[in-house]
Amino acid sequence: MTRSGLHPAEVAGIILASVAPTPVEHVPLMAALGAVLAHEIVAPLSVPPWRSASMDGYAVRASDIGSVPCRLRVTGETPAGADRAAPLGPEEAVKIMTGAPVPEGADTVIRIEDTEPGTESVDIHRDRDRGRNVRPLGEDFRAGVVLLPARSRITPAAIGVLASAGISSVAIHRPPTVSLVASGDELVRIDGFQQVLDGKRIVSSNSYSLPAMVRDAGGLPRDGGITVDDPVALRNAIDGAMACDILITSGGVSVGERDFTRTVMADMGADIKFWRARIRPGGPIVFATLDGRPWIGLPGNPVSALVTFELFVRPAILRMLGATHVFPPTFPVTIDEPVAVSGDLTHYLRAIVTTTANGMHARLTGTQSSAALTSMMRANALLIVPEGRKEYDAGTRLRAIPLGTVPARSDTFPA
Ligand code: AMP
Ligand code: MG
Numbered sequence: 001m002t003r004s005g006l007h008p009a010e011v012a013g014i015i016l017a018s019v020a021p022t023p024v025e026h027v028p029l030m031a032a033l034g035a036v037l038a039h040e041i042v043a044p045l046s047v048p049p050w051r052s053a054s055m056d057g058y059a060v061r062a063s064d065i066g067s068v069p070c071r072l073r074v075t076g077e078t079p080a081g082a083d084r085a086a087p088l089g090p091e092e093a094v095k096i097m098t099g100a101p102v103p104e105g106a107d108t109v110i111r112i113e114d115t116e117p118g119t120e121s122v123d124i125h126r127d128r129d130r131g132r133n134v135r136p137l138g139e140d141f142r143a144g145v146v147l148l149p150a151r152s153r154i155t156p157a158a159i160g161v162l163a164s165a166g167i168s169s170v171a172i173h174r175p176p177t178v179s180l181v182a183s184g185d186e187l188v189r190i191d192g193f194q195q196v197l198d199g200k201r202i203v204s205s206n207s208y209s210l211p212a213m214v215r216d217a218g219g220l221p222r223d224g225g226i227t228v229d230d231p232v233a234l235r236n237a238i239d240g241a242m243a244c245d246i247l248i249t250s251g252g253v254s255v256g257e258r259d260f261t262r263t264v265m266a267d268m269g270a271d272i273k274f275w276r277a278r279i280r281p282g283g284p285i286v287f288a289t290l291d292g293r294p295w296i297g298l299p300g301n302p303v304s305a306l307v308t309f310e311l312f313v314r315p316a317i318l319r320m321l322g323a324t325h326v327f328p329p330t331f332p333v334t335i336d337e338p339v340a341v342s343g344d345l346t347h348y349l350r351a352i353v354t355t356t357a358n359g360m361h362a363r364l365t366g367t368q369s370s371a372a373l374t375s376m377m378r379a380n381a382l383l384i385v386p387e388g389r390k391e392y393d394a395g396t397r398l399r400a401i402p403l404g405t406v407p408a409r410s411d412t413f414p415a
Contacts, residue, residue, distance in 0.1 A: 021319065053099065072124065074117075075092045082100060109129065111133065181226075183252045330399040348383070
């Protein structure tokens with residue numbers, strides 16, 4: 001039997017077609033880490049802005065050290081941060097520190113170890129540095145070059161480059177606001193935990209894990225609360241959560257008689273783009289736009305909610321942040337245990353990937369129940385098991401999606 005629903009790539013395509021980068025705002029440099037630049041940044045000056053020493057030693061003229069040892073007259077000293085010394089005449093040397101401006105006329109810095117300082121002179125006994133150790137003006141970058149193209153992600157190194165160019169604020173796409181509404185008669189917040197102990201309720205873990213995911217993706221979560229399984233209550237909650245760039249609900253998207261998300265979408269005049277994807281977990285995902293706003297109806301199961309977030313919501317947030325490359329990367333892994341699936345869906349199995357001398361190896365985190373959130377917590381990757389085949393022997397190569405910023409750290413220093 002072929003399952004109904006869209007292929008996951010179609011799901012991503014439809015959702016991304018409904019989102020656009022948010023308006024641009026200017027933020028202080030340090031607030032821009034992880035954001036995406038809205039406009040390119042052109043270097044306002046060259047860095048280093050002058051020729052500078054790359055060693056502690058003596059600035060000299062290469063032509064003066066034609067034969068070593070030799071003795072030069074010391075005419076000054078330039079510590080880092082000091083003014084450039086007067087132009088260097090023949091047979092002269094200036095004592096200089098790393099980073100300090102090299103005087104005009106000098107084209108060489110002889111490292112200190114190759115010298116013997118006297119009172120007013122210096123003896124130079126090796127010439128291996130002839131013509132060396134002077135960093136050219138603009139060695140790092142020249143005035144007028146594009147330092148960072150539009151749409152580049154602001155990394156710690158980029159922050160350092162921008163700082164060195166004197167740029168203290170940047171234009172980025174403002175982080176999208178993401179409203180989250182959880183639905184389910186059984187759900188309470190942690191402060192209602194007594195009801196869990198009484199055996200009546202469960203904690204709405206999605207009300208905690210999904211905002212955390214939003215923040216991790218670079219968005220701003222807005223708490224739309226928990227609603228009971230009732231169309232009016234759900235509609236009221238959605239009305240109250242509309243001040244956002246993306247609306248996310250969890251739960252109520254399946255075929256149960258108390259699953260009202262799609263009914264409410266239709267009642268509110270939302271344009272339902274699709275329901276159901278040929279994936280596990282997360283099959284019953286639904287997507288609509290309401291007054292132009294994307295509304296992603298995630299399934300309630302805690303693992304399904306997080307996996308579908310990773311596959312479809314994070315890329316949407318990244319697109320709103322202005323990124324061009326929004327999909328998770330994949331990498332090859334060898335499975336260390338046999339894997340059996342239904343064969344008619346793409347499965348995203350929670351896996352622990354380890355780096356070994358023979359490449360990346362994957363094992364499952366144990367139960368793949370979409371209610372077992374610990375399987376997601378322990379995973380550092382999602383193993384992609386494509387539609388079509390039911391059984392895979394240990395040793396098979398598949399692909400995996402890393403979870404978290406660093407997928408699988410190694411136990412050995414990289415060589
Ligand atoms: P649903 O998608 O509403 O059919 O819910 C599927 C399963 O996920 C049920 O076992 C629910 O109790 C559970 N569930 C729904 N919403 C949440 C939530 N916000 N947090 C934790 N579990 C949930
Ligand atoms: Mg429910």
